[in-house]
Amino acid sequence: xxxxxxxxxxxxxxxxxxxxxxxxxxxxxxxxxxxxxxxxxxxxxxxxxxxxxxxxxxxxxxxxxxxxxxxxxxxxxxxxxxxxxxxxxxxxxxxxxxxxxxxxxxxxxxxxxxxxxxxxxxxxxxxxxxxxxxxxxxxxxxxxxxxxxxxxxxxxxxxxxxxxxxxxxxxxxxxxxxxxxxxxxxxxxxxxxxxxxxxxxxxxxxxxxxxxxxxx
Numbered sequence: 001x002x003x004x005x006x007x008x009x010x011x012x013x014x015x016x017x018x019x020x021x022x023x024x025x026x027x028x029x030x031x032x033x034x035x036x037x038x039x040x041x042x043x044x045x046x047x048x049x050x051x052x053x054x055x056x057x058x059x060x061x062x063x064x065x066x067x068x069x070x071x072x073x074x075x076x077x078x079x080x081x082x083x084x085x086x087x088x089x090x091x092x093x094x095x096x097x098x099x100x101x102x103x104x105x106x107x108x109x110x111x112x113x114x115x116x117x118x119x120x121x122x123x124x125x126x127x128x129x130x131x132x133x134x135x136x137x138x139x140x141x142x143x144x145x146x147x148x149x150x151x152x153x154x155x156x157x158x159x160x161x162x163x164x165x166x167x168x169x170x171x172x173x174x175x176x177x178x179x180x181x182x183x184x185x186x187x188x189x190x191x192x193x194x195x196x197x198x199x200x201x202x203x204x205x206x207x208x209x210x211x212x213x214x215x216x
Contacts, residue, residue: 015139015165018132022125022165026172029121032114033179039111040186045076047193051200058204063089077107078193085201093205100198104191111187115180122177129169136162 050073058066067086073079084103085096140158 015132015136015162018128018135018165019168022128022132022168022172025121025125025128026175029118029172029176029179032118033175033183035114036179036183040183043076043078043190045073045078045193047078047196050079051196054197055200055204058200063204077111078190078197081107081194082197082201085198089205093202093209096201096205100194104194108187108191111183111190115183118176118180118183122173122180125173125176126166126169129166129172132165132169133162136165 054066054069057069063086067083070079070083070086074083081100081103085100088095088099137159140155140162143155143158
């Protein structure tokens with residue numbers, strides 16, 4: 001059984017269904033982008049101010065008071081990671097680090113949710129559009145073969161419509177790539193904030209451990 005006639009029948013469907021597919025994928029990417037913008041807007045943190053206040057409270061009033069201060073900002077992933085460490089303060093520095101590592105992995109997973117879709121769409125939408133263009137051109141030439149007396153007027157309209165699919169594929173891919181890069185940069189910045197805050201915390205813990213050592 002030859003596959004060529006079957007594929008030619010598929011090409012007669014034209015490129016419009018590919019355009020609808022790209023439209024749906026674009027709508028999904030916009031929904032993901034809106035969700036992420038909302039997430040990072042709510043999670044914005046004046047990290048320098050918080051770090052200074054956190055450090056001051058730590059040295060003046062201790063870990064418990066510092067934890068209560070951080071509770072005010074627990075809607076931020078950076079703070080939730082730090083709080084996970086503070087909850088293990090009585091178990092020692094290693095327990096605090098392990099708790100923070102585990103919480104950081106969880107928060108990172110939440111922030112990265114659906115970003116793989118944006119990356120995949122950004123990489124493959126142009127190919128989907130190109131696929132629609134190829135199908136459209138195949139259909140156009142098939143019609144020309146069936147109606148050779150019609151000349152180029154038979155196919156020009158279908159070819160021009162088929163080329164739209166490639167343009168739409170690029171139009172869908174470019175914002176997806178931009179969104180993916182922007183959100184991954186925000187994730188890296190968030191994790192950098194965690195590094196700054198955790199350095200303040202562990203410096204305090206290590207200083208206290210040195211004071212508690214006998215003979216000091």
